[in-house]
Amino acid sequence: MNARAEAGERSANAPPAPTFSPLYRQIKALLLSRLQAGEWRPGEAIPSEVELAARLKVSQGTVRKAVDELAQENHLVRRQGKGTFVATHAEERTQYRFLRLMPDDDGAAGRLWRRLLECRRVRVGAEVARALGLRVGDAAVQIRRLLLTPGEPAQPVVLDEIWLPGALFKGLSAEKLANWRGPMYGLFESEFDVRMVRAEERLRAVAAGADEAPLLGVAEGAPLLLVERLSYTYGQRPVELRRGLYRTEQFHYRNELT
Amino acid sequence: MNARAEAGERSANAPPAPTFSPLYRQIKALLLSRLQAGEWRPGEAIPSEVELAARLKVSQGTVRKAVDELAQENHLVRRQGKGTFVATHAEERTQYRFLRLMPDDDGAAGRLWRRLLECRRVRVGAEVARALGLRVGDAAVQIRRLLLTPGEPAQPVVLDEIWLPGALFKGLSAEKLANWRGPMYGLFESEFDVRMVRAEERLRAVAAGADEAPLLGVAEGAPLLLVERLSYTYGQRPVELRRGLYRTEQFHYRNELT
DNA sequence: GAGTGGTCTAGACCACACT
């Protein structure tokens, strides 16, 4: 594809084009579609700005603006002197990008331990189906796990329940999950080619139910923070539903408003 | 000040300057300091890019990059064909910028009604003093209010408790608050020259206490979402502490993760 | 038409990383 040609069409048309978009946005869209197609893997470098500019027959400044926006949106990571890389959840820098839970005292946040409770294939009900864009009865992987404070005695902090579309996560098993070191989203990237690019969360306060209370070590009826997360991959496609119950006596959910 | 001269010094020094910062960041800092000094009021236009470029003896592109970042950080608002304006909380577009509470069903969010419960001058205790950077015993304004669903019967949704440094909010009274239409932060801008620039929130689930439960129309011990907000003005200076208790049966706290 | 921000270009030079 030649982005410049498209730009030419744009300006050539007499009436104000209804779908006008500047050249750098066309290039941004092109790069996004290549990322979506998996042309470069997470952590890999994309071609340099000068090379992209030469190939697309535009100036380096135009490529730069496109890449700037993609970096801003966490699709790419720029590293001066080295190149521009596809963002990944498997790196120190961006690990737990989506985790907003923080210990009250300290900011550095000693990481939490994981304990897998369950991982099985299920058929989805109406609610999960709607959220993930599936049909009722479609296959899904359901995971339940605990996050606990490190050390002894380990205190449970989070009870997560996760649903993933079965079609995308074919070989996912309890064993794979248990043996994986690092963030779960890193596993999704490397084993299933699913990259989370953004997520929406809805928070509520709820009372602990009879099922959850013992797992979290609280009394039935104790207040818990319910965090419902819907994660999206490229193209606004939802690929993970997560329902977390957080104990917030020693931890809090941190948010920055700008 | 001549930004260019500073840039000259920077490059002239033989050793790598420890405080190196690119020209556009110096200009950004300059503009920020002028905003902080109140040179232009919220909603007013700042000088055009060409004018700033001429005055500062830099190219328009450099000014543009500085303004771009300030717009990104919500200090300025660009309007094509009109100019660049100082951001304000008093506008339709940015009203309730910091309010993340949403009704479950609908996205458009019918706005909530306010009922002022209390507004009085107090001396701050240790906790509030620390948060606001005051000394124990310093003066503060304490506000308590309810947010309720519109219509009849009105359902209480939020119980807010707010502390403001007394020195900054000298003439603030229950009357002023009650008569004000529009967002509270708009009142702070126009009457007290205090502009909220960013905020940090900490969320927890708590049980309704004996004091709050009747005000919110819930049973004692019912789960509530506790939202503690610390708002900052220019220069990382904290100027508001807010402690909100949210009922989340029909509403939720919405957050976007990127 | 005049003035504003928005896009695009081409070229120079700087800062950083690898080799």
Next chain:
DNA sequence: GTGTGGTCTAGACCACTCC
């Protein structure tokens, strides 16, 4: 040294707003 991203410039032209 070579190649990468980062900064800065100067100038052209486009899109939008208001008069």
